[in-house]
Amino acid sequence: MKHLLAAEGLDRDTVTDLLDTADELKHTLLGREVRKLPTLRGRTVITVFYENSTRTRVSFELAGKWMSADVINVSAGGSSVGKGESLRDTALTLTAAGADCVIIRHPASGAAHRLAHWLADTPAAVVNAGDGMHEHPTQALLDAATMREKLGSLDGRRIGIVGDVLHSRVARSNVHLLTCLGAEVAIVAPPTLLPSGIGTWPVTVSHEIDAELPSLDAVMMLRVQAERMHGGFFPSAREYAIGYGLSEARAALLPEHAVILHPGPMLRGMEIASRVADAPNALVTDQVANGVHVRMAVLYHLLASEGAESA
Amino acid sequence: MPETVLLKGVRRYGEGEPVDVLAAEGVIAEIAQGITPPEGADVIDAEGHVLLPGFVDLHTHLREPGREDTETVATGSAAAALGGYTAVFAMANTDPVADTAVVVEHVRRAGEAAGLVDVHPVGAVTVGLKGEKLAELGTMAESAARVRMFSDDGLCVHDPLIMRRALEYSRALGAVIAQHAEEPRLTVGAQAHEGTQAARLGLAGWPASAEESIVARDCILAAHAAARLHICHVSASGTVDVLRWAKQRGTQVSAEVTPHHLLLTHDRLDTYDPVNKVNPPLRTGADAKTLREALAEGVVDCVATDHAPHAEQDKDCEWQAARPGMLGLQTALSIVAETMVRPGLLTWRDVARVMSERPAEIARLADQGRPIAEGEPATLTLVDPDARWTVRGAEFASIAANTPYEGMELPARVTATLLRGRVIARDGRIR
Known part of the structure; x- marks a missing residue:
């Protein structure tokens, strides 16, 4: 693996390897006074964020620092159109300056793929930290790590993804990763928030959340972005909350062992009721904690494991 | 001499x-x-x-005035001549827009100065391509450029009342309105054909219905106005059904298909390389097949290149930042040979029809698309x-060098x- 651009195309062995590494790293660091491994000493990791995201950027930064990499954060405003340096030039500049790994968050779908294309002749690795509406592979990995921790193997498990699948890179990455791990994915959304090509995805699609909840082992509530609320995708925030929000009454329809995930930031009272978000089976903070370990595992596999350069 | x-x-x-x-x-x-x-x-x-009659391209972007760093009337004329073209229609979406006699006459004169192919400027339908107010169609028609085709190509004349008036008004000028059929409310931020690939790649969808609905509307308006309508770059199979229906009921409508919509599909989008970005977008294999059959049948009248030069920095970037369009003049004949002649859908006699005779008729060029006779x-x-x-x-x-066929034999x-x-x-x- 030279880059991590998408969850699509990852095979089960690779994913399992990454998740196992994340587990090992988590246990290695557990109870340590100084959370620092020497693994990536002398390696330079640069995060380039063209969108604001405290959560993901901090997570990657910690992942690098806990493995002793030099981590530099570049926050770039806006897209490349008419706003100064092109993405290509930025990428070439950063690698020329010595980046071993470029972690990119960008509003354009495919930006990480383009970056990898431009850097093909360099040894630098590219990690996709979210590209437009396309993918967010490390989010799917941390979701899988979190569910695996509570549920054990995901093989044969039924996982619900509820909400704005059309615009969600989290949903796309999760569909690929979860099906790769043998889980069934149940999508629940209003028809306006489903991509028109979803019929070819390896998922079931429903508009009735109440009918799905009793059979789920986990449910993932997607964030409803403000611009969608005013984009005519549904009549009102209230109607969305009534139709698709995870209320307390709805959460009670889940089997007892089932867990609740949310990629954050949450809109309490919109897609998830406040008490549900704070319930013991809601794993939102576990997701954040596991995020660092999963990203450490990704950096380890790209930069430190044997054959990282040649694979 | x-x-x-x-x-x-x-x-x-x-x-x-x-x-x-x-x-x-x-x-x-x-x-x-x-x-x-x-x-x-x-x-x-x-x-x-x-031996064929010289080709006529109803749809070319020569970028002059405004983007002479990507193409000029002279370099575009050379590309046309090398591609077998003897007449090209230069679209109006230049900077400044070709919405006045001054600009269309400039393009016409630049074509004469280049001295290779006949360069016919297309006039804008509306001032500044804004879709709000008719440009001075009559003045452009009467100018030295003798404009007979009007189009806001790149943008759709989306307001039905403006489109109705343009169609009606054009009747007195013996002109044809060439429509870029794209309902803008259905394509806000659109990046790729709305379907499996756009869904997978996370690209905002450009639904076929945004084309089909405008073509249906405009066929009805053209029939009502008894005017001539030409549909640019048909890309969706549903549009072919609409055209067949309109032609059966006697509407004066003609249509073109581009070489890239005959050959390429949205399967090419996997790499996110914007060389494949074009408007209307590359669609499905089924669409391409229907378009090839429609061209053979005559429901789609002709081939037009939509030759669209773009600078490297406007193409070698993120997909959604890239400009849509691809070069076409020097590859059109070969793509038609590949997609239409080799599979037996068209003979060379038919190629003369779709690349020369029909486009000359649609544009009412008296001395192009003529029989090969003494x-x-x-x-x-x-x-x-x-x-x-x-x-x-x-x-x-x-x-510019933005060809999607790079390296293809x-x-x-x-x-x-x-x-x-x-x-x-x-x-x-x-x-």
Whole structure:
């Protein structure tokens, strides 16, 4: 693996390897006074964020620092159109300056793929930290790590993804990763928030959340972005909350062992009721904690494991 | 000095026995076997080559004025001549927009100065392509540029009342309105054909219905106005159904398809390389198949390139930041050969129809798309049907190099182009 651009195309062995590494790293660091491994000493990791995201950027930064990499954060405003340096030039500049790994968050779908294309002749690795509406592979990995921790193997498990699948890179990455791990994915959304090509995805699609909840082992509530609320995708925030929000009454329809995930930031009272978000089976903070370990595992596999350069 | 050119051993429309064709004083002087070359004649040995009337492109972006860093009327004319074209229509979405007599006359004069192919400026339908107010169509029609085709191409004349008025008004000018059919409310932020690939790649969808609904509306408006309507770059199979229906009920509607919509599909989008980004977008294999059949059947009248040069920095970037469009003039014939002639959907005689005769009729060009017969203008394109060649964008006459066919091996090649008896391109070189 030279880059991590998408969850699509990852095979089960690779994913399992990454998740196992994340587990090992988590246990290695557990109870340590100084959370620092020497693994990536002398390696330079640069995060380039063209969108604001405290959560993901901090997570990657910690992942690098806990493995002793030099981590530099570049926050770039806006897209490349008419706003100064092109993405290509930025990428070439950063690698020329010595980046071993470029972690990119960008509003354009495919930006990480383009970056990898431009850097093909360099040894630098590219990690996709979210590209437009396309993918967010490390989010799917941390979701899988979190569910695996509570549920054990995901093989044969039924996982619900509820909400704005059309615009969600989290949903796309999760569909690929979860099906790769043998889980069934149940999508629940209003028809306006489903991509028109979803019929070819390896998922079931429903508009009735109440009918799905009793059979789920986990449910993932997607964030409803403000611009969608005013984009005519549904009549009102209230109607969305009534139709698709995870209320307390709805959460009670889940089997007892089932867990609740949310990629954050949450809109309490919109897609998830406040008490549900704070319930013991809601794993939102576990997701954040596991995020660092999963990203450490990704950096380890790209930069430190044997054959990282040649694979 | 008028040239005398003798084409040896050509097959007219790819049919019948090889003959010699003598062009003198701008016309076809003689067609016979074994013509003795007159003194000083330029003899082109074209044994087995196919002779066609010069191609007419109803849809070309020559980028002048405004983006001369990507194409000029002169470089675009050269690309056209090398691609077998003898007349091109230069779209109005320049900077400034070709919405006044001054701009269209500039383009016309630049075409004459380049001296290769006939460059016909297309006038904008609305001022500044804004879709709000009719441009001075009459003044442009009466100007030295003699504009007979109007289009806001790149943008749709989306307001039904403006479109109705444009259609009605154009009747008095003997002009045709060429519509870029794209309902803008259905394509806000659109990046790719709305379907499986856009869903997978996370690209905002450009639904076929945004094209089909405008074509249906405009066919109805054109029938009501008894006006002539031309549909640019048909991309969706549903549009073909609408066109068939409109033609059956006698609507004066014609339509073009681009070479890229005949050959390429959204399957190419996996790499996010914006060289494949075009508007309307590449659609499904089923759409491409329907378009090929519609062109063979005549429901879609002709091939037009939508030749769209773009600077490297506007293409070698993120997908959604990239400009839509691709080069087409120097590959059109080969793509038509690949998609239509080789599978037996069109004969070379039919190629003459879809690349020369029908576009000339739609644009009402009296001296293009003429029969290959004695006394007719010697405006001709010579094609080696057995040639194979590899596309190299950097070798094209265009300043820009944004071809989606880079590295592809294609069949058939234009070996000579004649405009009114003068050789304007030969063996890949401008004359």
